[in-house]
Amino acid sequence: MSFPLLTATAALPAIGAVATAAVPAAQRTAAKWLALLVSLATLALAITVLVRFDPDGARYQLTESHAWIADFGVRYEVGVDGIAVALIALTTVLIPFVILAGWHDADPLETGSRRWRPTQGFFALILAVEAMVVISFEATDVFLFYIFFEAMLIPMYFLIGGFGDRAHEHGETAAATQRSYAAVKFLLYNLAGGLIMLAAVIGLYVVAGNFSLQEIAQARANGSLHMATNTERWLFLGFFFAFAVKAPLWPLHTWLPNAMQEATAPVAVLITAVVDKVGTFAMLRFCLQLFPGASKWATPVILVLALISIVYGALLAVGQRDIKRLVAYASISHFGFIIMGIFAMTTQGQSGATLYMVNHGISTAALMLVAGFLISRRGSRLIADYGGVQKVAPVLAGTFLIGGLATLSLPGLAPFVSEFLVLVGTFTRYPAIGIIATFGIVLAALYTLVLYQRTMTGPVKPEVSTMPDLRARELVVVAPLIVLLIFLGVYPKPVTDIVNPAVKQTMSDVHKTDPKPSVEAAK
Numbered sequence: 001m002s003f004p005l006l007t008a009t010a011a012l013p014a015i016g017a018v019a020t021a022a023v024p025a026a027q028r029t030a031a032k033w034l035a036l037l038v039s040l041a042t043l044a045l046a047i048t049v050l051v052r053f054d055p056d057g058a059r060y061q062l063t064e065s066h067a068w069i070a071d072f073g074v075r076y077e078v079g080v081d082g083i084a085v086a087l088i089a090l091t092t093v094l095i096p097f098v099i100l101a102g103w104h105d106a107d108p109l110e111t112g113s114r115r116w117r118p119t120q121g122f123f124a125l126i127l128a129v130e131a132m133v134v135i136s137f138e139a140t141d142v143f144l145f146y147i148f149f150e151a152m153l154i155p156m157y158f159l160i161g162g163f164g165d166r167a168h169e170h171g172e173t174a175a176a177t178q179r180s181y182a183a184v185k186f187l188l189y190n191l192a193g194g195l196i197m198l199a200a201v202i203g204l205y206v207v208a209g210n211f212s213l214q215e216i217a218q219a220r221a222n223g224s225l226h227m228a229t230n231t232e233r234w235l236f237l238g239f240f241f242a243f244a245v246k247a248p249l250w251p252l253h254t255w256l257p258n259a260m261q262e263a264t265a266p267v268a269v270l271i272t273a274v275v276d277k278v279g280t281f282a283m284l285r286f287c288l289q290l291f292p293g294a295s296k297w298a299t300p301v302i303l304v305l306a307l308i309s310i311v312y313g314a315l316l317a318v319g320q321r322d323i324k325r326l327v328a329y330a331s332i333s334h335f336g337f338i339i340m341g342i343f344a345m346t347t348q349g350q351s352g353a354t355l356y357m358v359n360h361g362i363s364t365a366a367l368m369l370v371a372g373f374l375i376s377r378r379g380s381r382l383i384a385d386y387g388g389v390q391k392v393a394p395v396l397a398g399t400f401l402i403g404g405l406a407t408l409s410l411p412g413l414a415p416f417v418s419e420f421l422v423l424v425g426t427f428t429r430y431p432a433i434g435i436i437a438t439f440g441i442v443l444a445a446l447y448t449l450v451l452y453q454r455t456m457t458g459p460v461k462p463e464v465s466t467m468p469d470l471r472a473r474e475l476v477v478v479a480p481l482i483v484l485l486i487f488l489g490v491y492p493k494p495v496t497d498i499v500n501p502a503v504k505q506t507m508s509d510v511h512k513t514d515p516k517p518s519v520e521a522a523k
Contacts, residue, residue: 005052006062006078006138009045009088013038013095014131021124028119032103035123039096042130046092053085055501060140060214068144073210078138082502083354086495087281088137090361091274093484095130099123101369101477102266106163122163125155129270136278142286143211146201149242149282150194152275157187159270164262182255182262189255193245200238204290207231217289217509229293236294240287240302246279249339250309253332260328261381265372268324272331272368273361280338280357284350284506288342292510295343302343303426303433309336311436314443318450322381323371326451327364330407333440334360334415340437341422345512347503349425354499356418359406359488363415366481367403370396373474374455377467383451388460393469397456399478404452406485408444414488428515 016038023031053061060079068076080088106122132152139145161183164176201211207227208216219225227235245252256276260268288295313333320326338360341353374389374396375381390397406413409420419441427434470478488495507513 004064005045005049006080007064009042009049009092010078010131010135010138012042012045012131013127013134016042017124017127017131020127021120023120025118025120028107031120031123032099035127036096036099038127039092039099039130042134043092043096046088046134049080050085050089050498053080053082053498055082055498059502059505063140068141072143073205073212074143075141075212076144077141077212077214078135078144079140079214080138081285081505082498082500083281083284084137086354086358086499087277088134090277090358091130091133091137094269094273094361094365095126097365097369097477097481098126098266098269100473101269101372102126102264103473105264105266122159125159125163126266126270128155129159129275133274133278137281140213141211142201142204142213142216142290145282145286146194146197149197149246149278150191152278153187153190153194156267156271156275157183159267160186160259160263163264163267178258179262182258185255186259189245189252193242193252196238197242200235200242203231203235203238207235213286213289220290220292221509227291232291233294233297236287236291236298239291240283240298243279243282243287244305244339246276247283247335247339248276248279248332249305249335250312250332251305253309253313256332257325257328260331260368261322261324265324265368265375268327268372269365269368272328273365276331276335277357277361280335280342280353283339283342284354288506289509295510296345296512299343299345303340303430306336306340306343307433307436309333310340310440311336311443314440314447317447318443320447321383323375323383323451323455324368324381326383326447327368327371327407330444330447331360331364333444334364334407337419337422337437337440340426340433344422344426344429344433345507345510346425346429346514347500347507348421348428348514350503350506351496351500352418352421352423352425354503355492355495356415356422358495359414359418359485362481362484362488363403363406363413366478366485367400367407369477369481370400370403373470374400378464383454386455386461386464387458388456389464389467390456391460392465392467395470395475396467399470399482400456401452402482402485404448406489408448409441412486412489414485414492416489417492 020035063079066076106119132148136148164179313329317329338353338356341349409415
């Protein structure tokens with residue numbers, strides 16, 4: 001029997017979470033180092049998955065299948081395609097940086113306040129989220145996926161509500177109230193989506209007789225499983241609604257700004273760069289593969305919703321006074337681009353959307369973590385409380401600028417390639433949608449450059465005059481992310497080579513081919 005590599009990649013952080021939580025309360029530093037070492041070991045396993053994966057091989061590789069709840073046709077089935085491999089790599093790369101960036105976020109206050117949960121719990125919850133996200137990317141049994149799709153809400157709820165941002169302009173009581181509100185709103189929105197998805201999962205079992213993604217997709221492809229048109233559409237809507245909440249897609253997005261505002265910066269990265277990617281990934285893996293006809297039927301409406309997300313998110317980002325809420329609305333705009341690329345039903349669009357998931361994760365992590373370092377120094381999230389930072393902390397300002405330029409998709413940085421592919425892929429089939437979406441790029445330049453101008457340039461405000469520059473630990477967090485942004489901006493081929501075969505399979509699932517050019521190239 002071969003080594004269960006995929007199971008190990010998900011199980012290691014889960015075991016690490018239990019071990020970290022069990023560290024004695026007095027050994028806070030030991031718990032931090034244990035969590036960091038577990039995350040690095042998980043990254044090593046993910047690299048092994050990446051090395052062993054053959055982009056030109058079978059669609060799902062490193063598969064494992066074991067009986068689980070036989071009476072209900074539930075199996076423990078895992079396997080990865082190129083899209084899953086890329087997102088597992090993203091997740092396992094970011095988690096060590098999240099842990100390092102949050103090194104002191106759960107330390108007790110000097111006043112001895114008991115409002116912070118034990119340090120061990122903070123890092124154990126991060127590892128628990130990593131385990132659940134990884135298994136979600138690996139699951140090829142619909143019921144198995146559903147369990148962890150929902151279970152990851154529990155540690156995220158406690159991370160938002162129990163370890164929220166200490167910077168609050170209205171005092172501790174107001175901060176606690178806002179954290180609780182954000183955590184409950186996050187949970188209720190996502191639980192509502194999950195409950196609707198559960199009904200669709202049960203309906204899929206009634207129709208198909210099992211939960212195996214590969215078996216159901218194969219049966220649909222060869223005609224041995226037929227779904228009535230209305231049945232397929234209702235099932236699709238049940239799945240898509242849950243994924244749209246997680247993504248988040250307008251108008252189901254309103255939980256995200258509150259959650260990111262009240263969470264610590266590392267947890268905000270965990271939300272938008274890691275957890276939310278499960279929603280867009282699932283649209284590709286489950287919606288398009290299980291319900292190809294319904295996916296094409298819903299495409300026009302979904303593209304309009306994605307377009308609204310792009311423009312609406314960017315417009316609201318322009319008017320934000322809070323740094324973290326600005327990044328949250330920018331992310332809503334970026335997720336609109338991702339969903340637009342998925343449902344453009346072109347190779348360029350879906351390749352760009354998958355690449356966008358990876359690049360958005362890196363760029364948002366870089367910008368949000370540097371913003372977190374900035375906020376921790378000043379004790380405020382308000383843009384108006386800053387000014388002239390680049391004169392007293394030039395390295396902090398420089399890394400903040402690079403993260404911001406990546407957010408606006410500057411050529412030469414990673415998000416540009418993915419955004420360009422999404423727009424090209426959309427324009428070839430839906431030119432009007434593609435043209436309007438470009439306004440999101442213009443607005444991104446506006447909110448990013450205005451943010452930098454108001455916080456980093458101008459006269460030095462007295463409150464930031466003694467602000468220290470990035471420390472060694474913070475440089476270790478930020479520098480690799482900046483390197484990745486530049487490397488993937490100049491040379492995205494390592495990622496596109498992995499994801500493109502999986503994208504072609506997805507296009508085949510929905511029986512779509514790329515539109516032919518209206519003007520043939522000269523011979």
